[in-house]
Amino acid sequence: MADGTDILKALNEEMDRPYTFMHICGTHEAAIAHAGLRSILPDGLKIVMGPGCPVCITPQGEIDAAIELAKKGCIIATYGDLVRVPGTQGALEEFSKNDVRVVQGVHKAVEIAEKTDREVVFISVGFETTAPTVAATILQKPPENFSILSCHRFVPPAMKYLLEQGEANLDGFLLPGHVCVVAGYEEYEQFPVPQVVGGFEPEDILLGLLMLVKQVNEGRAEVENAYPRAVSREGNPKAMKMIYEVFETCDVEWRGFPVIPDSGLRLKDKYAAYDAQKKFGIEIKHVEKNSACICDQVLRGVADPTDCKLFGKACTPRNPVGPCMVSHEGACKIWALYNQKKY
Numbered sequence: 001m002a003d004g005t006d007i008l009k010a011l012n013e014e015m016d017r018p019y020t021f022m023h024i025c026g027t028h029e030a031a032i033a034h035a036g037l038r039s040i041l042p043d044g045l046k047i048v049m050g051p052g053c054p055v056c057i058t059p060q061g062e063i064d065a066a067i068e069l070a071k072k073g074c075i076i077a078t079y080g081d082l083v084r085v086p087g088t089q090g091a092l093e094e095f096s097k098n099d100v101r102v103v104q105g106v107h108k109a110v111e112i113a114e115k116t117d118r119e120v121v122f123i124s125v126g127f128e129t130t131a132p133t134v135a136a137t138i139l140q141k142p143p144e145n146f147s148i149l150s151c152h153r154f155v156p157p158a159m160k161y162l163l164e165q166g167e168a169n170l171d172g173f174l175l176p177g178h179v180c181v182v183a184g185y186e187e188y189e190q191f192p193v194p195q196v197v198g199g200f201e202p203e204d205i206l207l208g209l210l211m212l213v214k215q216v217n218e219g220r221a222e223v224e225n226a227y228p229r230a231v232s233r234e235g236n237p238k239a240m241k242m243i244y245e246v247f248e249t250c251d252v253e254w255r256g257f258p259v260i261p262d263s264g265l266r267l268k269d270k271y272a273a274y275d276a277q278k279k280f281g282i283e284i285k286h287v288e289k290n291s292a293c294i295c296d297q298v299l300r301g302v303a304d305p306t307d308c309k310l311f312g313k314a315c316t317p318r319n320p321v322g323p324c325m326v327s328h329e330g331a332c333k334i335w336a337l338y339n340q341k342k343y
Contacts, residue, residue, distance in 0.1 A: 025176035026329020063087030078123035157263035184235025256296030293322035
């Protein structure tokens with residue numbers, strides 16, 4: 001790979017108009033902020049955040065469902081970020097007396113189930129990156145007192161929605177490297193817009209942006225791979241096969257979005273014994289927004305965290321109001337930690 005200085009020089013030479021590109025990965029946002037890339041990018045080149053944080057796009061209705069499961073006496077196991085995301089009744093961490101536990105992954109939740117007679121529910125969030133581990137766990141037939149609340153989602157349907165709406169006026173996408181390691185990028189070829197799979201080093205991101213600008217300038221709309229050391233077009237077929245063995249796609253709501261067709265994953269009927277929704281008769285309800293928080297706009301790429309009146313005041317990493325200030329992949333928390341500003 002060329003030196004970052006050389007890539008930046010080439011990027012400046014290619015610029016001939018304003019460009020707006022969206023990334024769909026919280027790790028990209030963290031890498032961009034940590035390296036201070038926005039401060040050195042050419043004038044007129046803007047990178048906006050998309051719905052790339054799985055914790056952030058989990059709607060309040062799913063948090064409320066997890067809290068209801070805790071109230072039913074289940075041991076709730078999930079990732080650390082998710083326990084702080086507010087639902088209508090508060091966050092899961094506020095129900096710790098009901099036995100809410102932070103685990104590193106689904107395998108740890110299974111270990112808890114193996115050591116107790118109580119019901120254990122893993123609140124299972126994530127994109128194509130985490131779904132294979134959950135699928136593999138289900139295929140191994142965990143204990144009968146184990147189940148999951150599936151909050152998994154696929155990225156391409158959300159991209160389809162963003163492009164159809166045109167709200168963010170995007171010129172192209174920096175595709176999520178982690179997701180593409182698993183899913184590949186063949187499915188993204190359906191979208192008639194410039195796209196580049198990007199890695200996570202500063203040079204990776206700059207190269208991805210340069211390739212996007214070149215596509216726009218040359219009138220091309222294709223998927224290029226700037227992360228070939230980790231990503232191939234076909235991805236990891238074994239991992240994807242496991243996902244489709246255990247799960248089927250379904251229509252599901254994303255926080256900040258309406259219901260997006262075929263963007264969610266639910267357990268197939270033959271694995272219904274591990275479906276916490278069916279096992280405990282839990283309904284996931286739509287919740288109307290009633291807060292000044294603009295996480296929904298940040299997730300759609302039409303606002304920056306600093307556009308929010310709550311940012312850094314009522315809403316801080318210590319006392320978050322919205323999910324984007326909770327997660328380590330949330331744009332608001334990242335901007336707060338790195339003192340990121342508009343450019």
